[in-house]
Amino acid sequence: MKCQHCEKPATFHITEITGSEEEREVQEVHLCEGCFREYINQPEEPVEPNASLLGALAQQFKIGKTAEKLAKLDAQTCPMCGISFQEFRQIGRLGCPHDYEAFGAELEPLLLNIHGATEHKGKRPKRNASRRQSELLRLRREMQEAIEKEDYERASELRDEIRKIEAET
């Protein structure tokens, strides 16, 4: 790839995030070393990187959402681990791997904001975890709840189911 300012090969690939809060523009800039040095020595206009996740989250969710809509989003829960979207927003940590699917629509713009991308590129495990393994997570939680409710019959059913899956994987 060639430098955008001259003909030399580009060695610096910069993701520039510009635009207003409402409409972020992500732009790739490709420069050679010489032009990169010039680029970084430009007088600085204030940029606000979204280094902090909670900052990015707050930003994303105060935009164009009515209180009603927000409350509805917040009430969503993950069927596997039981975390609500509101809990995630408050602590900034997800509850289980399945949340990426459960909260997919809300996470997508957030990922774009943080990483400037929404698709993985790079290493992949040679064997993939089966879907049944995230089921384990849900079954364990349900078993715990059954025990708490003293519904031991249900708890032992669930325990058998868990053991079956564990033995298979």
Added chain:
Amino acid sequence: MGATVKFDDLTERCGEWLRGSGPEADIVMSSRIRLARNLADFPFIRRCTLADRQAIVKNFQQRIFKDGGLQQAGIDKYLVIDVDKLERVDRQFLVERQLISRELAESEGATCVALNETETFSVMVNEEDHLRLQVMHSGLDLHNAWERINRIDDFLESRLSYAFDDRLGYLTACPTNVGTGMRVSVMLHLPALVLTKQLEKVFRALQKISLAVRGLYGEGSQASGHFYQISNQITLGRSEEELIDQVAEVVPMLIEYERKARQFLVKESQKDLHDRVSRAYALLCGAQTISSEETMDLLSSVRMGINLGLIHDLEIPVVNKLFIHTQPAHLQKIRGAALDRADRNIERAVYLRQHLRQDGEGNKN
């Protein structure tokens, strides 16, 4: 367990990443790569019950760590430590040593770390993610570090089921780590850029290309000892090699800036610089009580002085080691007793005098 290493042996030694060798080691202290990984069949740590956390640790102890299991990943001798069962000072010691994070040190209930004899590898269990792997090498050595951690990761992957999504990659508790789950970081010693007040400008430029800057122990812009870690902020949408290259490409430029700033100081204020370095050395050799902050500051000047040929009777690895061994928990471990702040300051001065004089007289080891 594959434990031919004992915890208390660590006190006397120092990590291989401090040996001050490897490319550009006068300015680049170390290169580190971390990978965040999670198991597919457990909730992320924050939603784990204590029983979940215990099950995860037990799983690792039995399936990976026992009977020298890590040898299959190229880790010869290693030690497995239940961090939650350690005293505070021992946890702090591991943090100072860069073997565990502050977060792991502070968390309660079923946490452990496995580390190798040379302290170039560690894996934390039940930190923010189920697994945090780390490889740390001396000097600028990212590609070898990647090759090594990749091999270890391959081995673990053959034994465990990682939470992975075809589109999003490795799934992590925090969306800022998803994708590769990788943090690449290089620790640089930049005293001349600090002295010539050019650091702010450089850091703003780095943020523009989405690289983050932190201090030796993760603190902000006033980093102790003038050590700065540069690392990638983005983890999704770029391959591991691309992320490494992104960090690796700016490092030569930062090295060049630092070298230029040093030359500037030598040329424009040779007397002041020499004075600063000599005073720092003399203070470290003669102080009767000294704080950790002052020690880091003075050691930084001495380290630069050695690199500029202003100090001849001291070697970089000795100074590198002193940065770590004069930290609070290290002093208490070395002394074998709990010390309050005032006592630590005295003990620190004693330790510095012993090690600097000994080395100055040529009894290096």
